[in-house]
Amino acid sequence: MNGAFWSVGECMLELRPQSNGTIIHAAAGDSYNTAVYLKRLAPALPVRYVSALGDDAMSILIRKHMRAERIDDSLVETRPGGTPGLYAIETDANGERRFAYWRAQSAARSMLAAAHLSQLEAGLAQCRALLLTGITLAILDDGRRTALLALAEKVRAAGGWVALDNNYRSALWDAATAAQWMDRATRACTHALFSFEDEAVLHGAGNSAQALQRIESLGVPEAALKLGAGGCLLGGAAVRTTVHVPAPEVQAVDTTAAGDSFNAGYLAQRLAGANAIRAAQFACTLAAAVVGHHGAIIPAHAMPPLPDTLSAEP
Numbered sequence: 001m002n003g004a005f006w007s008v009g010e011c012m013l014e015l016r017p018q019s020n021g022t023i024i025h026a027a028a029g030d031s032y033n034t035a036v037y038l039k040r041l042a043p044a045l046p047v048r049y050v051s052a053l054g055d056d057a058m059s060i061l062i063r064k065h066m067r068a069e070r071i072d073d074s075l076v077e078t079r080p081g082g083t084p085g086l087y088a089i090e091t092d093a094n095g096e097r098r099f100a101y102w103r104a105q106s107a108a109r110s111m112l113a114a115a116h117l118s119q120l121e122a123g124l125a126q127c128r129a130l131l132l133t134g135i136t137l138a139i140l141d142d143g144r145r146t147a148l149l150a151l152a153e154k155v156r157a158a159g160g161w162v163a164l165d166n167n168y169r170s171a172l173w174d175a176a177t178a179a180q181w182m183d184r185a186t187r188a189c190t191h192a193l194f195s196f197e198d199e200a201v202l203h204g205a206g207n208s209a210q211a212l213q214r215i216e217s218l219g220v221p222e223a224a225l226k227l228g229a230g231g232c233l234l235g236g237a238a239v240r241t242t243v244h245v246p247a248p249e250v251q252a253v254d255t256t257a258a259g260d261s262f263n264a265g266y267l268a269q270r271l272a273g274a275n276a277i278r279a280a281q282f283a284c285t286l287a288a289a290v291v292g293h294h295g296a297i298i299p300a301h302a303m304p305p306l307p308d309t310l311s312a313e314p
């Protein structure tokens with residue numbers, strides 16, 4: 001497998017207060033979660049995270065988490081004086097989880113400054129696949145959104161893939177702005193890995209078939225529409241006909257990172273040469289394991305191994 005996988009976005013420090021007064025920390029964020037799962041599935045594939053962090057102790061801690069997962073952080077720019085985004089997961093007396101965020105001023109929002117963009121352009125020929133998400137676009141200003149999509153176009157022009165997860169978060173941007181930028185990003189991508197639930201909120205799609213049709217109408221070559229416990233719907237010109245891939249039945253205990261792990265499973269299989277159906281089957285298997293465990297990043301030993309695709313292909 002030549003070339004590297006680049007994931008662009010915001011990695012935050014996750015804080016989990018414990019009943020004994022201590023706090024457990026981890027690194028998390030949609031684009032980061034996908035990077036971690038993909039690196040675990042394809043250890044030989046260089047996985048680079050693209051973002052910005054500060055130079056404070058919390059930023060250094062995030063880099064340590066990244067390196068422990070063998071994520072290359074050389075494309076994570078350091079902003080002197082900057083600080084990262086943080087979030088805390090609190091569990092109330094009824095066991096309900098609540099998330100509190102401190103991310104409005106995070107250094108990630110200032111990624112893609114001129115020097116960072118030059119660094120990315122210089123390495124672009126080695127980018128085999130680039131991952132962007134709706135959250136990545138949401139935290140950037142218009143100038144940076146434009147620069148990121150221009151970068152995506154260059155990756156695609158050089159023969160690389162551009163994967164996009166819609167991940168719509170209404171707290172980060174308004175629906176009209178999000179709809180406009182997501183459509184631009186969708187036109188630029190080669191692989192749309194969208195959640196139907198988010199698509200329905202953003203565009204009011206009635207059912208999954210209609211949502212898939214809307215995505216296909218934007219010219220996406222390959223699309224997987226994630227349907228929660230319903231598995232996914234595959235489409236796009238490269239897939240030819242719509243195919244439904246069911247999810248394994250599992251007792252879901254925490255759906256955090258279901259979609260992120262799906263993306264990693266799908267891309268790991270496609271990058272290894274599997275067809276879209278096999279990729280979706282494995283993506284659903286991995287995501288089922290993830291929803292069956294607590295936390296965004298489950299232990300490596302709880303993940304299903306990547307099937308030996310090439311020998312299994314007809």
Ligand SMILES: Nc1ncnc2c1ncn2[C@@H]1O[C@H](COP(=O)(O)OP(=O)(O)O)[C@@H](O)[C@H]1O
Nearest residue numbers: 195226227228229231247252258259262284287
């Ligand atoms: N309850 C569940 N049982 C089995 N698989 C699930 C369940 N929830 C999610 N998944 C898997 O995770 C994938 C992504 O979940 P989904 O909720 O659609 O996306 P997102 O987490 O991005 O909103 C699904 O396509 C499915 O494979």
Ligand SMILES: [Mg+2]
Nearest residue numbers: 167195259260
């Ligand atoms: Mg999602």
